Amino acid sequence: MxxxxxxxxxxxxxxxxxxxxxxxxxxxxxxxxxxxxxxxxxxxxxxxxxxxxxxxxxxxxxxxxxxxxxxxxxxxxxxLAGKNNLESAQIDAVIDTQLDTYNKFLPQFFEEDETKKKEEMEKLLSVNMPILVENLQKLRQAYSGKNSKYFVGDSLTWADLFVFDSIQQLLHGLPGAKEKYADQFKEYLDPVTSDAxxxxxxxxxxxxxxx
Ligand SMILES: N[C@@H](CCC(=O)N[C@@H](CS)C(=O)NCC(=O)O)C(=O)O
Incomplete structure (x- = not known):
């Protein structure tokens, strides 16, 4: 090194x-x-x-x-930040959308009140996750290039990496998420997993x- x-x-x-x-x-x-x-x-x-x-x-x-x-x-x-200013903004929009859910999830690991934590995790699973699924679909449809497997344009950006990482953390750390949502997020994880x-x-x- x-x-x-x-x-x-x-x-x-x-x-x-x-x-x-x-x-x-x-x-x-x-x-x-x-x-x-x-x-x-x-x-x-x-x-x-x-x-x-x-x-x-x-x-x-x-x-x-x-x-x-x-x-x-x-x-x-x-x-990995887009080919122009507009792509960079689209990438930021994807990331901020993912953060709407992730920023509610992360603090739960520091929550000492177990009842409150359970309630918040359940809310994340039943309320926030379906909204996330829907919103990511909308952005992907609007920003992805024709026949592209990536979120913005036609190449991998940090939006793909951010969604990949954040979804993996949610599927791992949010009780019930894997069973309920793994299939719906597969198409977002695969392009990253298969990147050489x-x-x-x-x-x-x-x-x-x-x-
Ligand atoms: N807004 C900051 C938050 C940073 C933050 O809260 N870091 C935590 C770990 S995730 C930390 O340093 N905790 C230890 C401490 O504050 O002493 C960021 O996104 O980096």
Whole structure:
């Protein structure tokens, strides 16, 4: 590994970090993938610009926080952010639509009130997931190129990677989601799973730890 590689810091989880790892894998560039557990976090926290992670540290030491700012930067650097301004906006619309559900899902892992958590998870399954299915279909129909298997235009973008990652997390972490929705999301997962640039990373990445 070259001395001046960029460095990506995040917990040894997928959660808010995996989208950037997927983009980096797709781009094929070397980077240091620094993963830590909750016990090790106090050692890293003071070194992170906002005391939070994920953080991308560039070759010159500059730190970028905020998972989506990092992912968007990496997507642009790796030609996964659309061919023009309009495609970039369509990609953002897909991602924000996915976030409407994902941002309700992620905090449940920190919810200590088990009754509340169960209620929220049930609501996600029966109310938010059907809306997500419908909204993703609408956007895909409107933005995908003719005969394209991708969300926007005719090539893989970080919208495909984001939906792939977020759906995998939901199918894994939301009780009942796999049984109910796996078939409906298959067409969004397949183009990513079969992308040659990602095969090695998807085969070798750590398995789920909670999410
Ligand atoms: N809006 C931020 C949220 C970052 C965030 O909440 N990070 C959590 C992990 S997912 C964290 O650093 N927690 C440890 C802490 O705040 O000490 C982003 O999207 O990156």
């Amino acid at each position: 070259a001395k001046n590689d960029i460095t990506f810091y995040y917990f040894d989880l997928r959660a808010r970090g995996e989208i950037s790892r997927l983009i980096l894998a797709c781009g094929g560039k070397n980077y240091k993938d620094i993963r830590f557990n909750f016990e090790q976090w106090p050692e890293y926290k003071p070194k992170m610009i906002l005391g939070q992670c994920p953080v991308l540290e560039l070759e010159n030491g500059l730190q970028l926080p905020q998972s989506l700012a990092v992912a968007r930067y990496l997507a642009r650097e790796n030609n 640039r990602l095969k090695e990373y998807l085969k070798s990445r750590p398995d789920f730890k909670v999410i």
